[in-house]
Amino acid sequence: MIGATIDAAKLAALVEDGMAAVERAMIQATDSDVDVLREASLHILGAGGKRIRPRLLLLTYLALGGRDVDYVANPAAAIELMHTASVVHDDINDHGILRRGRPSVNAIWGRTFALLTGDFLFTAVYELMAPYQDLNVDLAKAATGLVEGETLQASAVKSNTFTREAYMQIIARKTAALFRAASTIGAKLAGSHPDDIRVLSEFGYNLGIAFQIVDDILDLVSDQNKMGKTTGVDIFQGRGVAVALNDANGNGRAQAKDPLDDIRRKLMEGDTIELAREQASLLIDSSIASLAILDDSPAKLELISLARQIIERDS
Amino acid sequence: MIGATIDAAKLAALVEDGMAAVERAMIQATDSDVDVLREASLHILGAGGKRIRPRLLLLTYLALGGRDVDYVANPAAAIELMHTASVVHDDINDHGILRRGRPSVNAIWGRTFALLTGDFLFTAVYELMAPYQDLNVDLAKAATGLVEGETLQASAVKSNTFTREAYMQIIARKTAALFRAASTIGAKLAGSHPDDIRVLSEFGYNLGIAFQIVDDILDLVSDQNKMGKTTGVDIFQGRGVAVALNDANGNGRAQAKDPLDDIRRKLMEGDTIELAREQASLLIDSSIASLAILDDSPAKLELISLARQIIERDS
Numbered sequence: 001m002i003g004a005t006i007d008a009a010k011l012a013a014l015v016e017d018g019m020a021a022v023e024r025a026m027i028q029a030t031d032s033d034v035d036v037l038r039e040a041s042l043h044i045l046g047a048g049g050k051r052i053r054p055r056l057l058l059l060t061y062l063a064l065g066g067r068d069v070d071y072v073a074n075p076a077a078a079i080e081l082m083h084t085a086s087v088v089h090d091d092i093n094d095h096g097i098l099r100r101g102r103p104s105v106n107a108i109w110g111r112t113f114a115l116l117t118g119d120f121l122f123t124a125v126y127e128l129m130a131p132y133q134d135l136n137v138d139l140a141k142a143a144t145g146l147v148e149g150e151t152l153q154a155s156a157v158k159s160n161t162f163t164r165e166a167y168m169q170i171i172a173r174k175t176a177a178l179f180r181a182a183s184t185i186g187a188k189l190a191g192s193h194p195d196d197i198r199v200l201s202e203f204g205y206n207l208g209i210a211f212q213i214v215d216d217i218l219d220l221v222s223d224q225n226k227m228g229k230t231t232g233v234d235i236f237q238g239r240g241v242a243v244a245l246n247d248a249n250g251n252g253r254a255q256a257k258d259p260l261d262d263i264r265r266k267l268m269e270g271d272t273i274e275l276a277r278e279q280a281s282l283l284i285d286s287s288i289a290s291l292a293i294l295d296d297s298p299a300k301l302e303l304i305s306l307a308r309q310i311i312e313r314d315s
Numbered sequence: 316m317i318g319a320t321i322d323a324a325k326l327a328a329l330v331e332d333g334m335a336a337v338e339r340a341m342i343q344a345t346d347s348d349v350d351v352l353r354e355a356s357l358h359i360l361g362a363g364g365k366r367i368r369p370r371l372l373l374l375t376y377l378a379l380g381g382r383d384v385d386y387v388a389n390p391a392a393a394i395e396l397m398h399t400a401s402v403v404h405d406d407i408n409d410h411g412i413l414r415r416g417r418p419s420v421n422a423i424w425g426r427t428f429a430l431l432t433g434d435f436l437f438t439a440v441y442e443l444m445a446p447y448q449d450l451n452v453d454l455a456k457a458a459t460g461l462v463e464g465e466t467l468q469a470s471a472v473k474s475n476t477f478t479r480e481a482y483m484q485i486i487a488r489k490t491a492a493l494f495r496a497a498s499t500i501g502a503k504l505a506g507s508h509p510d511d512i513r514v515l516s517e518f519g520y521n522l523g524i525a526f527q528i529v530d531d532i533l534d535l536v537s538d539q540n541k542m543g544k545t546t547g548v549d550i551f552q553g554r555g556v557a558v559a560l561n562d563a564n565g566n567g568r569a570q571a572k573d574p575l576d577d578i579r580r581k582l583m584e585g586d587t588i589e590l591a592r593e594q595a596s597l598l599i600d601s602s603i604a605s606l607a608i609l610d611d612s613p614a615k616l617e618l619i620s621l622a623r624q625i626i627e628r629d630s
Binding site: 032033034035036037086089092093111112113115116118119120122123124125126127129130131133136137139140141143144146147148150151152154155 | 347348349350351352401404407408426427428430431433434435437438439440441442444445446448451452454455456458459461462463465466467469470
């Protein structure tokens with residue numbers, strides 16, 4: 001453990017400082033004299049988002065005794081930028097026009113500049129992380145996993161083979177890998193024991209799986225405004241948890257003229273969604289249980305609270 | 316200097332071994348259990364290409380006394396993969412259907428998978444370079460420069476402002492930055508003196524500028540089969556050296572129904588192309604002169620020969 005125990009008020013201040021430092025690091029890393037890259041980056045970053053990945057990294061670091069939040073701001077920013085890059089490219093492939101309550105980069109600047117903005121966010125990650133030797137191994141693997149997961153998803157849609165097994169493979173790579181990198185890097189930066197790093201890595205991984213399941217459920221049931229992105233895109237393209245969990249639902253590819261309503265209605269009838277939510281809930285509970293190895297602290301409580309928010313969120 | 320002087324035959328064998336190691340490193344770095352990513356990567360890498368960037372890195376390393384070609388294979392492979400990633404994304408934005416004499420990734424696998432393959436090649440670079448702390452700073456800066464250069468080019472096309480100054484800005488970033496990274500990294504891996512690193516960095520940079528000017532000239536005058544890519548794309552989109560060098564040529568944006576022929580004819584009439592070739596030739600000559608600080612060796616002669624090939628090539 002690096003630092004002494006701190007009280008809840010001090011922790012809250014540290015988290016606030018840390019997340020502010022992450023925002024600054026992201027703005028700085030995406031500064032460019034090329035107007036469209038700087039402006040499109042500011043646009044997507046300025047739209048907010050949950051910042052759950054950098055928060056997971058920061059809270060892991062604090063729960064393991066780390067105290068220098070400025071020290072972890074760059075890697076935390078890199079994780080969020082990596083996610084943002086994938087989101088910008090995803091909106092090209094999915095024709096998403098709304099993201100985080102704003103028009104997508106694709107919708108405003110068009111495909112060419114959206115593609116280049118996504119590339120730029122990737123290279124910003126690379127630049128930001130260049131000085132962090134070992135941690136790059138973790139983040140680079142997650143980055144490759146992310147792209148592989150997106151590709152498996154596009155392949156499954158194309159070949160019309162959206163099984164439960166394929167779904168788990170996809171979300172493990174496209175989402176859980178980056179969550180795992182966040183908690184792994186947070187733990188490593190705190191100078192933790194390998195056993196603690198392992199437990200926290202697993203914790204992040206499970207959070208990522210649960211997060212994506214919940215995200216896919218929300219994509220099905222939530223109101224478009226609340227989600228702040230074009231909903232129905234995932235299910236329209238024949239992917240998403242409900243399709244995968246409901247094998248009775250045929251191959252899950254939307255073929256009707258307005259497939260979203262049809263599929264949504266069908267899913268609401270069954271217990272598919274409740275089943276998926278149960279599964280996510282179980283993952284979160286077991287993840288929280290795995291934190292027993294950590295000394296009690298306000299940071300540990302915050303980490304548990306973050307995990308609970310994943311299952312309880314409605315947007 | 317790391318190694319003793321070697322003769323030309325031994326150097327040739329080292330270069331051959333080194334370039335073979337680069338090929339193996341690229342194949343290994345792009346191996347994936349996701350079929351489309353592995354196959355599309357093999358497709359574009361298997362098409363060959365000049366491999367001028369990894370060769371520049373390798374020859375710089377050897378000219379500065381380095382001898383362990385396996386040691387430099389990964390960074391050299393990363394440089395070529397970075398270039399390849401940008402090529403795959405470029406073919407999406409330009410609708411290029413031919414690349415290195417084969418159908419482009421975009422033409423075979425479609426836009427979604429081409430975008431993801433380009434992303435995958437980027438993350439392969441990131442993974443490959445993760446263990447090389449300092450060198451990542453050089454390569455990451457070049458990667459950002461590359462994306463910025465491509466973006467400046469797309470912006471210039473869109474706003475119809477293709478000046479000579481803008482052209483130099485664009486090629487400095489989209490091409491010369493990566494050439495500079497290649498020679499800089501080669502010099503650093505050889506454990507060279509900072510003065511030598513500086514000279515070789517500049518050497519790579521100038522080679523990159525000259526290379527792009529010649530490339531743009533060839534894009535204008537060469538036969539499509541010889542170039543192995545969709546020619547005329549650059550000039551069609553209002554970019555390229557001749558447009559920039561010939562201010563009398565209006566704003567340089569192709570507006571006619573078949574603009575390539577019109578523009579090509581106009582350019583052939585004047586001395587624009589001869590002027591550009593002169594400029595590239597001057598850069599190469601001065602670059603070669605700057606190598607006077609290096610001890611004479613077969614590797615230095617090969618480096619000079621590489622520079623000459625840039626200006627003398629016809630494809």
